[in-house]
Amino acid sequence: MSWPEGIDVRPIGKGDVEAWAALIAAKEKVDQTGENYGSEDLAEELGDPGLDLARDTIALWADGRMIGYGKAEVSPTIIDVDRVRTEGAIDPEWRRRGLGTTLMHWLIQRAGELHTEHHPDAPGEVRTGANSTNVGADRMLKKLGFTEQRYFFDMRRPLDQPVPEVALPDGLRLVGFDPSYDEALRLTHNEVFRDHWGTTPKEPDEWRIWFTGSRTFRPAVSYLLLDGETIATYVLSYEWDADTAVTGVREVYIGGVGTRREYRGRGLARAVLAKVMTEAAQAGYQRAGLGVDADNPTGALGLYERLGYTVHAKTISYRLPL
Structure with a gap:
């Protein structure tokens, strides 16, 4: 060059x-x-x-x-x-x-x-x-x-607004993240996102670095919904201190939401997200944020909108064939 x-x-x-x-x-x-x-x-x-x-x-x-x-x-x-x-x-x-x-x-x-x-x-x-x-x-x-290939929305929701109460189906239990579930969670994530655009299976080292081992990961406001010992749904939360220092707003970032295929259509993600937002507000977070693929096949955009999230910004993903 x-x-x-x-x-x-x-x-x-x-x-x-x-x-x-x-x-x-x-x-x-x-x-x-x-x-x-x-x-x-x-x-x-x-x-x-x-x-x-x-x-x-x-x-x-x-x-x-x-x-x-x-x-x-x-x-x-x-x-x-x-x-x-x-x-x-x-x-x-x-x-x-x-x-x-x-x-x-x-x-x-x-x-x-x-x-x-x-x-x-x-x-x-x-x-x-x-x-x-x-x-x-x-x-x-x-x-x-390069050509435009995909669009992603950055969404936000103030946590001083009431969070809807969502009942859990009988037979399922909600638990906070615990390291003993980490490997099962990695495998669940790979299964949930196996056909999601741009996502690849996460190897153990990659998972630990970027998901549950990151310094930004907040296990206290991350939850799993279990059916027996099977993880049906999960929500993983993160926090960037640098964002708070610049904006003055403490935000919990929902960095991972997933539901196994056989459990979809039952409102489980909505229930776990409501729990995370409630706990985050009580812990002093002022806002919740997340990113979503505009073409997400599971209808995630509509789910977030129904929970009060609104689009703050749009990111374009570009591609150039090699």
């Missing part, structure tokens, strides 16, 4: 998390995506054993500060298509100089290498996302050949 004179380019190092967090904070002030990350959150991302920092990450530096970054990740397992995930950003002060396009070329190249190394026999594509209001990103990605 040809970078402008004065730009230092190297992989992201574990000692760079403070500079990385400052870059993301500068980006968020302009882009207003609703996502804030502290240095500890980013350090956790760099601890992913599946991420080769030297080859899968890139940082752009100028005048002693990070002004851009990129990251490419491949799933250890796939179902239909090898969707190599990419993300990146350029500091607003350095935009419209061609850095974003050059960075995206780097990410496309690295995505192709990861695809060849890990899943060469499957169809491959580069996947990236941008907020629907980011006109500049949309224009750049489409010039590079």
Whole structure:
């Protein structure tokens, strides 16, 4: 890649998390995506054993500060298509100089290498996302050949509003998350999302890092609905301290909701969500948030709307065939 004179380019190092967090904070002030990350959150991302920092990450530096970054990740397992995930950003002060396009070329190249190394026999594509209001990103990605593929809604609900009471069916019991259920929960999640677009089965290490082992996971407001010892429905909750520091609003983020196929259509997810929101409000959370695929085949969007959630923002998922 040809970078402008004065730009230092190297992989992201574990000692760079403070500079990385400052870059993301500068980006968020302009882009207003609703996502804030502290240095500890980013350090956790760099601890992913599946991420080769030297080859899968890139940082752009100028005048002693990070002004851009990129990251490419491949799933250890796939179902239909090898969707190599990419993300990146350029500091607003350095935009419209061609850095974003050059960075995206780097990410496309690295995505192709990861695809060849890990899943060469499957169809491959580069996947990236941008907020629907980011006109500049949309224009750049489409010039590079990306097309819109999927739409995701960020939804929110104030917790000072009454939460509906939802009765549980006889024979089922609601329990708080306990580590003894972790492996059964991972297998349940894989079963629930086996035909959900863009989702791949989670291996044990991946599950522990990003789901129940993350520093953002909040087991005290995460619940499982059991039929005997079978997990029928689950709701997993998370909290980002960096969001609270910026917004002044303590939000419980519903990061995982799932119901086994044989238990669907009985209002079980609604009941568990109502429990989570009630407990979260009592614990001092002021708002609940979640993300949903606009084309979710289980009717999740309607479920959330009936519980009082409204759409706050839309994210577009883009694809580029490899």
